[in-house]
Amino acid sequence: MKEDYPYWEEPYRFVFDARIVSCKKQSDNFLVGLSSEIARPEGGGQAGDKGIIKVDDQEISFSNTVSSDNGIALLTSEPIEEQECEIQIDKNWRLAMMRNHTAEHLFMNAMKRAESNSELGYIWIDGIKGTIEIAGKVNESDLFAAEELVQRWIMGGIPVNTRYIESKELDKSIRAREGITDKHDYIRVLQVEGVDESACSGTHVSNTSEIHAFKILDYSSLESGLRVEFATAEQALSILSQIYNQILPRKKSYPFEMHQIGPVLDKAKRTAEEIEEMTNKLAELLCKGPNIEELEGIEFRHEFLPGLGIKEMREILMPMSFDRPTALLYFSPGKKSNLIFWTHFLERDASEYIGDIVTNLGGRGGGSGDAYNGGFTDVEDPRELYNELVKKLKMSLI
């Protein structure tokens, strides 16, 4: 037998006449049984309908629909007697579920195009968002490419149809969960024309354009695969607006372009890390004092200074005065590392001691007289680079 429900045949109808046939207390709530299955019960990874039961002038809201032994039951917080009633399905909740479920079909298809072995695991669709788990070798870039493809299909206004096939007709061209043919003689197949066919018992929109917008809200890695949360239409847009509007005023006081928000956040993270390293360095300086080594009549001072740039290191060096032969190396570590090398009362120019060392270690620099500035890009291990510099510089100074 093919099953046939109003929420499948007429998903855009929201008002029905019905008869309340039972009312049972279940913990703090009541399960109100209906004569016909006009609301969609929770199941198959989709939340149930919610809405209002209208009896005479009274309106009682129901927060969910569940399957019961004899049909469906609506979850209410107060009891209702057996009688005729009008059921008003919460239109926004239903439509959002239809959008989210259809978007899930598009998204899984797009993910399969990126990684053919990816499979849908856990799924939960409600009127706010969708949450799915995708098993397989999928990664971030697949996700974002799939999101873009889904948005293109939405803009394309593709018809979405439902048909029934006999279980034995099910083949590889239709996405379906394993074991589905054991449970049903007929299978309901959702077809997004030219894009996807999959077995599904959920409710869906009739054209992809009704989804309006699709946005991944979050993702996390699982042992094998990813867990992804997404939203559609106004839910997606309102979240995007909230985030955008938090950034927009900040752009006025701290000038950057909106598309640079990624690097700005990276910088904030790096700054926090650098402050921690600077604090440790400050504690070390206060406890042990500066690094000073005696090299055959030359005082060699060298410091590894996280979080500082050339300008800051110069500001620290400027007020220092020395009355004997001295060499100072200040090194600021990072992906891009900088150094200052200043000398006092030495026989040769600063660059003659350090220039070749910096070049040989892959850096660049220059200077005149007692001052030399240098830098390195793409430094993997700044501490190791610094140790190497100090070691080579000591040999050069002697």
Ligand SMILES: [Zn+2]
């Ligand atoms: Zn579906």
